[in-house]
Amino acid sequence: MSERETLRVTNLVKHYGSVHAVDGVSFSVAAQTVFTLLGPNGAGKTTTLEILEGIRRPDAGSIEAFGERRSRIDRAVKERMGVLLQDSQFEPYLKVREVIALFSSFFRRSLPLGEILDRVALREKESALVRTLSGGQRQRLAVGVALVNDPDLIFLDEPTTGLDPQARRTMWSLVSDLRRAGKTIILTTHYMEEAESLSDYVCIMDHGRIIAEGTPRGLASELGEETFIEFDGRGLSDAQLSALGSAGRVTGAGGELISLETTDLAGTMERLIAWSKRNDVALRDMTVRQPNLEDVFLSLTGRRLRD
């Protein structure tokens, strides 16, 4: 394991009865990067993370953290890591500053209270009880708690799930700040946009396995020089849909969104417009875009991320 790697995982396995939650996962995380596990719910992202956080023991596999091979995540590693769990809460009757002080007391080394409060913009709420905080404020508190020990390695499990767009953008800028500050971040998400905009490296997981990995741009470019033309296809008849086959390759005809995949954008557009005039179809909400991680997942599994 090189100096530039914070974490390396080899052949990690975790079974719950007959369920293969994690089924032979291997990857390495470069220092000072954002590493993302992308996949639908139940893909094994959280279980993988919880093994790395020391909550669960793997059935098989090895973990190297901070240059040392370990049978489990021990106290020494925990002193250097910060965690945002997916579904955890704090004592509802503690005040914000008490929560941060409590978690600070667990570590040998911790940042001053004021610095944490400023970092997650909770200075005004420091005397508020946890139970009175909004969803976004709670999530910021959870991030603050993950940072109390000024960790080198930060786990963020689904950090924006359930947040409104404003709170989500705040979280994204926090992650970018942490990366700039030289932290190594391991992130899980089922939001394709989140993985694309934040990650240096992405592993796509499905059914406990890694099915693709690379940089976001690199993964998308593996699909070739294709372009997607999409529009709202509600109310189309089967005959109209089959006639659309002459315009280009239809990939996402199952639901509301009709998706045409093509390497000849100009020609396909011409045929599409001709088809729409012939069938009297308004091309509502039509967009033209380059392939993204969602398309990668779709091409690998035949399913969408949020199915």
Added chain:
Amino acid sequence: MTGVVGIARTHLVTNLRERVTLFWFLAFPLFLLTILTAIFGSLGTPNPTSLSVSLVNLEPRREGPADFAAVVEEAFAHLGASDTHGRDPLFHLRRPAIGEDPQEFLDRERDAVRIGDRALLIEIPAGFHQRLDAAIAGDGPGAEIRVYTSGGRISSDLARSIVDQVVAAVNGRILSAVGRFDPSRALTVERASIGSSGGDPLYIDFLLPGVVLMAFFTAGLFGVPGTILFGRERRILKRYWVTPLDSRRFLVGFSIGHLALCALQFAALLLLGRFAFGARVGFASPTAVGFLLLAAVVFLAFGFLISSVARTANAGMAIANVLNLPMMFLGGLFFPIGELPAVLRGIMFINPVTYLADGLRASLGVSAATVPFVTTIAVPLIWAGVCIAVASRRLRWDVER
């Protein structure tokens, strides 16, 4: 010590801030102490259960020791005075003021009885001595006093039954004075059998240790699983395990916080008992402190046991409720336990609360020990050991998946 103090403080502070737990751990025991003392204590404070009774003697005074009308009057007057222990009188007695016309008093008080302001009116009628003398001489039905009550009122019935006993006693005295009655067979009025159950030591001294144990019991059996299972369900605990804090330190901190909570409960109950109800019992002896500590630890262990066998917080509360009834009420916390059916005696026999209450009260000198001292320590300790053994094997820190 990393994190131990923080966890202890968190446990204490969150319990004190949450209104529901504050009620059950602090307000309810204080309330129970107050209400049980009010009902069964009757200690020195004005007693609302004193019966309101009026007494008028219409018979003119007769010189000498044979003024039996005055004897009867004094016998009732005695019931209107506090006894030497300072306990409340049975009767709140009204008599004509000096110089007031007895007949006017009689008319006014009859009205008072009619509208329910008095439980009873006693009239010693004019001619009392004449009729009495005739009866003693053997040619008359005897003297009578008139008693006015309003029908259907419990206080009137109660007052009349007391009057009947007094009359029987007075009859005995009069008859024995004239040599026609054996005084050893005379009825006597034993007012203690009717009035409050006070005694030495006071009921509050018996009750206070019981309510302290009940408060510890509630905090242990309900509070501990409440915090642990709630914390597990909400993943509050899980968040701790991704820090250097381990479950051992958590348990040490949690237990310290719990004992601090018990200390607060104890202090509040002691202050109320001492200053509001005049409890004299002191908890300063090392044995008493030892029993309090033992009780807090035993109930803490029961809390861990419940936390380890219940899958959810709701299930934990249900188990605590099931244990609550037999343990609390078949442990002699509030009343001395008399004769019980065999099954209930069996529960009492294995119930650690029985031994804790017995040992604590004996160490306080409130009541005599009914089981050997060693047993009062050994049985609760065995329970604590069993609970901790089961909990250490079965307690889960994270929700199962």
